[in-house]
Amino acid sequence: MSGERRANSISRVTSLVDPHFWRDRAVLVTGHTGFKGAWLALWLQSMGARVTGLADAVPTRPSLYELAGVAEGLRADVRADVRDHVAVLDAFAEHAPEVVIHMAAQSLVRRSFADPRGTYATNVMGTVNVLEAVRATASVRVVVNVTSDKCYDNSAFRSPRPFVEDDPKGGHDPYSSSKGCAELVADAYLRSFLSGAPGSRPGPRLASARAGNVIGGGDWGEDRLIPDIMRGAVEAMPIPIRNPEAVRPWQHVLNPLSGYLRLAQMLHASVEHQGGWNFGPALDDARPVRWIADRMSELWPGELRWELDSDPPTPHPHEAHFLALDSTKARERLGWAPTWELERTIAAIVQWYRVLGGGGDVRAETLAQIEAFARAGA
Numbered sequence: 114m115s116g117e118r119r120a121n122s123i124s125r126v127t128s129l130v131d132p133h134f135w136r137d138r139a140v141l142v143t144g145h146t147g148f149k150g151a152w153l154a155l156w157l158q159s160m161g162a163r164v165t166g167l168a169d170a171v172p173t174r175p176s177l178y179e180l181a182g183v184a185e186g187l188r189a190d191v192r193a194d195v196r197d198h199v200a201v202l203d204a205f206a207e208h209a210p211e212v213v214i215h216m217a218a219q220s221l222v223r224r225s226f227a228d229p230r231g232t233y234a235t236n237v238m239g240t241v242n243v244l245e246a247v248r249a250t251a252s253v254r255v256v257v258n259v260t261s262d263k264c265y266d267n268s269a270f271r272s273p274r275p276f277v278e279d280d281p282k283g284g285h286d287p288y289s290s291s292k293g294c295a296e297l298v299a300d301a302y303l304r305s306f307l308s309g310a311p312g313s314r315p316g317p318r319l320a321s322a323r324a325g326n327v328i329g330g331g332d333w334g335e336d337r338l339i340p341d342i343m344r345g346a347v348e349a350m351p352i353p354i355r356n357p358e359a360v361r362p363w364q365h366v367l368n369p370l371s372g373y374l375r376l377a378q379m380l381h382a383s384v385e386h387q388g389g390w391n392f393g394p395a396l397d398d399a400r401p402v403r404w405i406a407d408r409m410s411e412l413w414p415g416e417l418r419w420e421l422d423s424d425p426p427t428p429h430p431h432e433a434h435f436l437a438l439d440s441t442k443a444r445e446r447l448g449w450a451p452t453w454e455l456e457r458t459i460a461a462i463v464q465w466y467r468v469l470g471g472g473g474d475v476r477a478e479t480l481a482q483i484e485a486f487a488r489a490g491a
Contacts, residue, residue, distance in 0.1 A: 129449065129490045130374045134381070136161035139188075139252070141210035143167045143195055143243060144217030148332045149259075151177040152366050153214065153373070155476075156483050158186035165208040167201070168217060169194040177331025180469070181476040195239030205246040205253070212377050213256045215243045218292075220261075223336045225288035236291035237298060244302045244319075253317045255380045256307075257373050258299045262325030262362065262393065262438050264292040275396065275439035278323075278389040296321055296389065308384050318380045323438065324369035324392040326361040328405075328458065330465025330479065338402060342409050343466050346417045353422035357403035362437045364394035365458035367486045368451040375449050386446070393438030398455040405459070412463045452490035 140157055144150040145166030157164045165188050171178055184190050189208055193200035195217045218236050219225065225232040240258060247253045265276040266283030282293035303319045328339045338354070345352035372392035380386040410417040443449040453461065461482055468478040 129452075130156075130160075130371050130487065131378055132160040134378050135374070137163060138212060139163050139165070139208070139210045140212045140214065141165045141167060141205070141208060143213075143215045143239075145183065145187075145190075146171045146176065146178045147216065147220070148173075148177060148329070148334060149327060149366055149370065150216050151181060151183050151331065152329065152479070152483075153216070153370050154178075154183050154187065155181060155479055156367075156370060156374070158183075159480060159483060163188040165189040165191060165204070165210060167191045167193055167195070167204050173333040173335075175333055177333075177475075177479070180331065181479050195242055196234050198242045198245065201242045201246045202249060205250040209250065209252040211252055211254050212381070213243070213247060213253055214259065214373060214377065215240065215256065216259045217243075218259075218261075219288070221334065221336055222263075222286055222288045225286055225291065229287040232287050233291050233294070236288075237294045240295045240298050244298070244306075247317050247319075248302075248306055255377050256317055256319045257377050257380070258295070258319065258321045259373060260295050260299075260321055260323050261289075261292040262323050262391075262436060263289040264296045264323060266293070267436060275393070275437040276391065277439045278391055278442055300389075303387060308387065315384075318384050318387055320376055320380050320387050321389045322369070322373050322376060322392055323389065324364070324372070325436065325438070326363050327366040327369055328363055328462060329366035330462055330469070330482070331475070332366075338405060339409075339462060342406060342417070342419070345419070346409075346413050346415065346466070347470065349416060352406065352417070352419040354402055354406055354419050355422040357401060357406070357419075357421065359402050360399050360436070361402065362393045362399045363405060363455055363458070364398060364451055365453045365461060365486075367483065368392065368394065368453060371452060371486070371490065372443060372447070372449050375447050376443075379447055390443050390447070391438040391440045392443055392449065392451075393440045394451050395454065396437060398451075399437045400455065408456075408459050409463065412459060414467065452486055457489075 140162045145154045146168040191204045219232045266281040284290035369392040406419045
């Protein structure tokens with residue numbers, strides 16, 4: 114089914130994400146070649162948006178971006194590093210976006226220990242460069258700055274409750290700290306330069322979106338649970354798992370993406386939606402790593418087994434045992450709630466990789482899952 118026909122099909126059934134809002138709207142997505150970015154770019158294309166992508170490279174081989182032919186539907190595919198201030202400015206000036214969704218990041222905790230300087234340069238100064246480009250580009254109306262649930266200060270002395278938006282920002286490791294810093298940068302730009310500044314004229318509106326542990330088909334990121342499980346399944350090898358009792362807020366990638374799109378729509382309509390927003394799953398879907406591995410083992414058609422990673426090649430980085438988000442604000446003020454619960458999520462992931470393993474049409478399967486998600490959320 115063509116992108117136009119899919120857009121028309123979705124537009125008849127969805128209300129949370131409004132295809133009429135996105136149709137023919139100029140959107141710039143940073144990090145569009147990554148796992149989340151590729152899903153978002155495809156969704157926007159299916160609704161008829163004019164999508165410009167900005168990224169320095171395709172981060173993994175294989176990748177959802179290449180397998181699903183994301184580049185085919187882009188208005189422009191810009192190769193630029195968010196750390197390059199001039200390149201970012203030039204991309205904004207040339208393509209004049211109205212909506213900006215900033216997702217480009219160094220997103221791996223373990224890599225942040227190996228390359229803290231690069232992590233801070235990408236996640237902090239990259240955010241500064243994007244916001245500077247926003248300030249310099251008259252066409253920009255809305256900015257959604259995507260960070261992480263790890264932006265919150267998860268102190269060992271904090272009571273184990275879900276984070277709310279005004280909890281302190283920080284982090285034990287360079288990655289988490291860099292995301293906390295990115296939140297502080299966004300807040301400073303909002304208060305000092307954009308529509309949140311005292312006495313400021315109407316200008317770009319800015320909000321931050323926080324989610325974590327998103328899972329779905331097409332993820333080949335290093336040191337991540339679902340890619341590790343799927344590699345083990347394909348190779349018929351035991352899957353090493355380092356922390357099976359760690360509780361994480363698992364959710365399908367389309368759940369937070371629907372929140373980002375909903376937030377952009379609402380922010381376009383009202384300056385009152387500026388600031389920080391959590392997009393997490395229902396608390397019942399915050400499950401141990403062990404539960405995810407066991408459930409995927411049950412659904413996978415062949416043998417799939419896991420074992421405790423008792424002798425890793427490098428020391429494990431610090432990990433919080435409990436990490437969850439309170440999304441009450443998004444539910445009450447945006448009307449957002451996660452559409453797919455964890456059982457449906459796991460089934461969708463297994464189906465996606467079965468299509469891939471069977472040599473099927475990955476782009477068609479990805480778009481079909483987007484359409485099914487939209488129908489479920491109508």
